Amino acid sequence: MAPVTYLEAIRQGIWEEMVRDPAVFCIGEDIGVYGGAFKITEGFLNFFGKERMVDTPISEAAIASAAFGAALTGMRPVAEFQFMDFISSAHTQIANAIAKANWRWGAPAPLVLRGPSGAGVSGGPFHSQNPEMWYAHTPGLKVLCPATPTDAKGLIKAAIRDNNPCIFFEHKYLYRRVKEEMPEGDVVVEIGKARVHRTGHSISVITYASMVYVAEEAAKTLAQEGIELEIIDLRTVAPLDEQAIEDTVKKTNRVIVLHEDNRTGGIAGEIAAVINERAFEALDAPITRICAKDTPAPFSPPLEKWFLPNAGDVVREAKRLMAY
Amino acid sequence: MKSKIETKSSKKSSSANGNAAGAKAVPGRAPAIHTSSNGGKSNIMQPLRMNPHGIPDYRAEVPNFTTTDEWVDGKYHYTVKGDFDAPVPAIRESKYLTKERSVELYRWMVLNRKMETALENLFKQQKVIGGVYLGLGQEGCSCASAMALSKTDWIAPMIRNQGAMLVRGFRPAETMMQYMAKVGSPTKGRDSGSHYGDVHDKNCVAPISHLGDSIPVCAGIALGARMQGKNIACLTYVGDGGQSTGPAYEGFNFACVQKLGVILIMEHNLWAYSTPVELQFACRDLADRAIGYGCPGMIIDGTDPNQVYDITHEAVERAYRGEGATLIEAKMMRMKGHAMHDAALYVPKPYFEYWKKRDCITRFEKYLLDRGWLTQKQNEELIKSVEDQINKDRDLAEASPFPNPEDAATGVFLDNSVKIPFKYGPPKVKKVEKTAKLDEASNVSHYK
Numbered sequence: 001m002a003p004v005t006y007l008e009a010i011r012q013g014i015w016e017e018m019v020r021d022p023a024v025f026c027i028g029e030d031i032g033v034y035g036g037a038f039k040i041t042e043g044f045l046n047f048f049g050k051e052r053m054v055d056t057p058i059s060e061a062a063i064a065s066a067a068f069g070a071a072l073t074g075m076r077p078v079a080e081f082q083f084m085d086f087i088s089s090a091h092t093q094i095a096n097a098i099a100k101a102n103w104r105w106g107a108p109a110p111l112v113l114r115g116p117s118g119a120g121v122s123g124g125p126f127h128s129q130n131p132e133m134w135y136a137h138t139p140g141l142k143v144l145c146p147a148t149p150t151d152a153k154g155l156i157k158a159a160i161r162d163n164n165p166c167i168f169f170e171h172k173y174l175y176r177r178v179k180e181e182m183p184e185g186d187v188v189v190e191i192g193k194a195r196v197h198r199t200g201h202s203i204s205v206i207t208y209a210s211m212v213y214v215a216e217e218a219a220k221t222l223a224q225e226g227i228e229l230e231i232i233d234l235r236t237v238a239p240l241d242e243q244a245i246e247d248t249v250k251k252t253n254r255v256i257v258l259h260e261d262n263r264t265g266g267i268a269g270e271i272a273a274v275i276n277e278r279a280f281e282a283l284d285a286p287i288t289r290i291c292a293k294d295t296p297a298p299f300s301p302p303l304e305k306w307f308l309p310n311a312g313d314v315v316r317e318a319k320r321l322m323a324y
Numbered sequence: 325m326k327s328k329i330e331t332k333s334s335k336k337s338s339s340a341n342g343n344a345a346g347a348k349a350v351p352g353r354a355p356a357i358h359t360s361s362n363g364g365k366s367n368i369m370q371p372l373r374m375n376p377h378g379i380p381d382y383r384a385e386v387p388n389f390t391t392t393d394e395w396v397d398g399k400y401h402y403t404v405k406g407d408f409d410a411p412v413p414a415i416r417e418s419k420y421l422t423k424e425r426s427v428e429l430y431r432w433m434v435l436n437r438k439m440e441t442a443l444e445n446l447f448k449q450q451k452v453i454g455g456v457y458l459g460l461g462q463e464g465c466s467c468a469s470a471m472a473l474s475k476t477d478w479i480a481p482m483i484r485n486q487g488a489m490l491v492r493g494f495r496p497a498e499t500m501m502q503y504m505a506k507v508g509s510p511t512k513g514r515d516s517g518s519h520y521g522d523v524h525d526k527n528c529v530a531p532i533s534h535l536g537d538s539i540p541v542c543a544g545i546a547l548g549a550r551m552q553g554k555n556i557a558c559l560t561y562v563g564d565g566g567q568s569t570g571p572a573y574e575g576f577n578f579a580c581v582q583k584l585g586v587i588l589i590m591e592h593n594l595w596a597y598s599t600p601v602e603l604q605f606a607c608r609d610l611a612d613r614a615i616g617y618g619c620p621g622m623i624i625d626g627t628d629p630n631q632v633y634d635i636t637h638e639a640v641e642r643a644y645r646g647e648g649a650t651l652i653e654a655k656m657m658r659m660k661g662h663a664m665h666d667a668a669l670y671v672p673k674p675y676f677e678y679w680k681k682r683d684c685i686t687r688f689e690k691y692l693l694d695r696g697w698l699t700q701k702q703n704e705e706l707i708k709s710v711e712d713q714i715n716k717d718r719d720l721a722e723a724s725p726f727p728n729p730e731d732a733a734t735g736v737f738l739d740n741s742v743k744i745p746f747k748y749g750p751p752k753v754k755k756v757e758k759t760a761k762l763d764e765a766s767n768v769s770h771y772k
Contacts, residue, residue: 015762022751025551043763049754051551057581059574062540066578069544072478072523074746075551077544092571096532097541103735104515105530107523108744139736163738 003179009149010114010170011040012182013156014078018048021076024160025052027067028080037082038116038175064090064113068098071111076160081115084169085129098165099140112159116172118210118260119297119308123172128297128304130209130261135167136238136270142166142191143238147212149180151235154189162191171209178213192236194244200230203318204248206271207258208234211309215258218314227318237267245271246278253284254321258309263291285324288317369419369634371622379611381623382631383655384413391600391672402600404672412681415691418630420637423697425471429629430692431706432467433685436487438714439496443503447664451722453505454516459484461659462593464629464684466561467491469589472636473559476748478545480529480538480560484591484658486518488561492526496714500721508724512731527747535566539588540575546584546643553752557643559587559636564604565596567613576649580617585643587636587650591626593658598670611653619649626654627684630691657682 004012018024025048026041032055035042045053056063060081067077081087087094094113101107119128136143142164146152152170159166197212198219205215212233219229232248234241249255255275257268268289275287290309298304371380389406421429440458447456459466466487470479481488486499494510501509503517510520511530521530529541542558549556562572567590579586590610594601607613614621620642624631632654639650657679661668692698698706 012762019756019758019760022753023746025751025753047760048756051751051753054547054582057574057578059540059578061537061571062543062574062578065537065540065571065575066544066547069529069541069546070548070551072529072541072545073548073552073748074744075548075751092532092534093537093540096534097537100532101530102738104519105511105521105523106735107521107530108738108742110744142737161740163740163742163744 001181003181004149005176006149006152006170006178007038007040007175009153009180009182010156011042013153014041014160015044016186017157017160018044018052021160023074023076024078025054025070025075026078026080027054027056027070028063029056029058029082031055031080036080038172040080060086060089061093064093065097067111067113068093068101068109071109072107076110078112078114078160081113083127084115084117084131085126087113087115087131087167088134091134094135094141094165094167095138099138101140102164103140108163109165110163112156112166112168114156114159114168114170116175117169118171118173119292119304120173120210122299122301122304123297124299125296130169130259130292132167132169132237133261133265133267136267140165141238143169143236144191145169145171145209145237146189146235147171147174147197147209147233149178150183150187151189151195151233153182154187155191155235157186157188158191161188166191169209173210174213189235192239192241194241195233195235196248197231197233198229200228201252202227202229203254203256203321204230204232204252205256205258205314206232206234206245206248208237209260211258211260214309214311215314217311218318221311221315222318227322229318240267240271240274242274242278245274249275249279250282253282254324255283255287256314256317256321257287257289258314259291260308261291262294263289264294266291285321288321290314290317369416369630375609375611375623377609377612377615379609379614379621379623382416382635383623383625384416384628385410385625387655387678389674389678391594391602402670402672404674408674408678412687413625415628415687416630419634421630421633426692426697427706429468429471429633430685430688430698431710432471432487432491433463433629433688434707434710435490435496435713436463436467437685438710439490439499439717440486442496442714442718443500444664446500446504446718452503454503455663455665456503457483457517457663458660459486461657461679461683462591462626463487464688465589465591465626465632465654465656468629468632469559469636472633472640473557476527476554477557477559477640478527478529478542480531480542480558481518482531482535482538482561482563482566483518484563485561489518489528492528494520494522494526494528495717497717497720500718501724504721504724505726506721506724507727508721513727514732529560534569534571536562536569536572536575538562539572539586540578542586543575543579543582543584546579546586547582549748550584551751551753552746552748554748555585555644555646556748557585557587557640559589559640561589561591563596564590564592564594564601564610565599567610568604576617576651579649580619583646583648585640585646585648587639587643587652589636590651590653592653592655593626594675595658595662595668595671597662597666609653611651614651617649617651619651621651621653623653623655626656627679627682627687629684629688
């Protein structure tokens with residue numbers, strides 16, 4: 001089978017779940033006749049019918065809440081946000097009604113809120129955000145950030161089958177830039193389990209989404225000097241795979257946490273705290289984090305380049321850690 | 325502040341409008357019944373006038389006063405201008421309620437009020453944790469509207485619709501235990517007051533504190549039901565304050581666009597905490613918004629349970645026929661403060677005096693006694709039975725213990741082994757071939 005893009009993998013995942021389970025339907029802006037702004041659902045309307053491909057007015061609050069209401073009747077909606085930057089317009093509904101539903105009044109909310117996030121495409125402040133922490137910080141939500149096509153397909157399937165609200169961040173930089181052959185059959189990736197992207201013994205790089213490839217690029221450079229990075233792809237940002245974090249730190253004793261989200265309040269701080277709790281004795285050096293600057297995502301290419309972490313940052317920090 | 329003096333009209337307009345007066349009976353529901361003690365056609369529940377924008381108005385009177393502000397001795401306060409001497413109108417006759425159903429409605433309202441009186445007493449005895457929010461004067465709106473639903477419909481009450489929750493099948497003890505934070509409460513002490521619901525058989529959405537958010541949820545419930553082959557009615561409420569929020573607009577707009585059976589009762593009770601409606605919105609009748617939403621809208625007297633029942637019933641029938649959403653503006657008054665801690669000193673006294681004379685329970689009691697649907701003795705027995713019920717439930721609630729701290733950790737996530745059922749049956753959607761191939765997505769993109 002030919003390799004497929006990260007975007008196509010998500011498409012396949014949603015398609016397969018919709019064929020498999022009539023409870024699954026899509027709701028969002030321009031997902032029907034247009035097939036979605038990024039064409040994730042192209043062709044779905046003709047095949048599945050209008051009832052299962054609901055084009056909405058421009059209202060993220062209505063999209064999220066209506067998905068919740070439909071879930072209360074036992075449907076399993078997949079709600080699309082045209083850009084995850086706009087999920088903030090549904091924040092009240094997600095953080096208050098949806099996230100607390102099962103805990104508060106025993107009402108399951110088996111829904112998926114998905115859309116493109118991330119920078120690197122000159123999207124500017126409102127088309128480049130990484131909003132995962134608002135939701136990782138809210139009890140009751142699962143937050144998924146795949147890096148590979150296989151994981152994107154496996155995790156969207158897992159999210160749709162999960163009885164809980166899952167926020168699924170698709171990194172738009174990766175949409176058409178990464179390709180992989182899909183495994184045969186119905187492969188579902190377990191939510192809450194990290195993956196070893198590259199084994200190594202010198203330094204653990206704990207990362208996710210687009211930064212997995214930045215780490216990979218840095219790993220190639222560092223390998224020439226005998227520094228072998230171990231790259232852990234979290235895949236799920238909430239709940240964190242604390243065991244995988246502990247295991248890799250105990251193996252290498254040096255750690256870089258790398259993410260594209262802003263530095264302050266990003267998951268790196270949380271991960272550093274977890275390492276402190278579970279593997280402090282194993283550390284040979286302080287925990288290092290490499291993140292985007294604490295500014296909104298700038299638009300102009302040289303500004304965006306300054307804003308984002310790059311392989312050079314990882315190489316520099318890795319050498320500093322080895323010399324500690 | 326601008327003045328809103330309006331001409332008072334007491335004439336019944338005989339010109340018909342396009343309301344759904346002739347709705348057919350739906351199998352399994354109570355047939356349309358016209359009862360009238362004098363057989364006069366003028367008693368039929370139909371609009372008595374149109375407002376300046378053509379919205380049908382069922383009220384027997386149009387109140388003629390407005391809140392304004394003034395400075396007195398360096399202090400700012402609200403005052404009223406207008407006519408408070410109008411005679412109290414009679415309850416209008418219902419087109420649909422039988423004698424039995426009318427007495428049932430009365431009992432729900434009495435139960436609602438006595439439950440809230442008990443809550444007030446429990447609050448004063450410091451047995452309640454946090455605030456108590458009462459719907460005094462609004463019992464008719466809550467109870468009558470909830471009675472118009474079938475068991476398979478959904479309701480999303482707000483804080484002053486505790487009567488609606490009683491009609492849906494929750495007992496007074498459950499609301500009391502909620503307020504007292506006891507383990508026996510429907511949320512096991514995890515949330516307070518009327519912040520509870522039930523997804524299994526009472527079909528009641530637990531409210532969140534943010535206002536207007538129940539509306540898009542109702543649209544989604546009706547959407548899910550429709551996918552499962554059923555046009556249901558989904559009743560929710562919003563106050564004159566709550567309707568100011570974005571989600572209130574966004575949710576109801578979506579319901580109207582999709583022709584989903586969301587029935588939105590805008591409870592125009594004149595005060596949102598300390599904010600009079602003159603500071604809340606610039607139009608006079610909230611029902612005018614129906615024009616903008618593209619759905620039927622009507623104005624009713626929220627203190628007349630028959631108006632509330634009939635108009636909600638007709639909206640429910642419309643929902644079942646797949647004709648979509650309805651916006652009902654129920655005009656009334658919030659007879660207490662926002663909560664027990666709020667003495668409502670900012671409300672000019674004439675409001676309370678005027679609306680107290682129009683109390684839904686006092687007037688409905690008189691209505692039933694006058695037409696012989698209730699005797700004095702039966703009334704006394706009914707009230708005593710309600711009081712006994714409240715006492716029993718209060719004792720039950722007081723006896724319930726506090727929850728175990730450790731139990732608060734459960735339920736953040738639902739285990740994936742649980743099978744979530746379809747509420748109305750498997751979706752009735754286009755059949756798909758399991759063997760169909762997925763074509764390649766188009767390569768069009770704004771980004772490389």
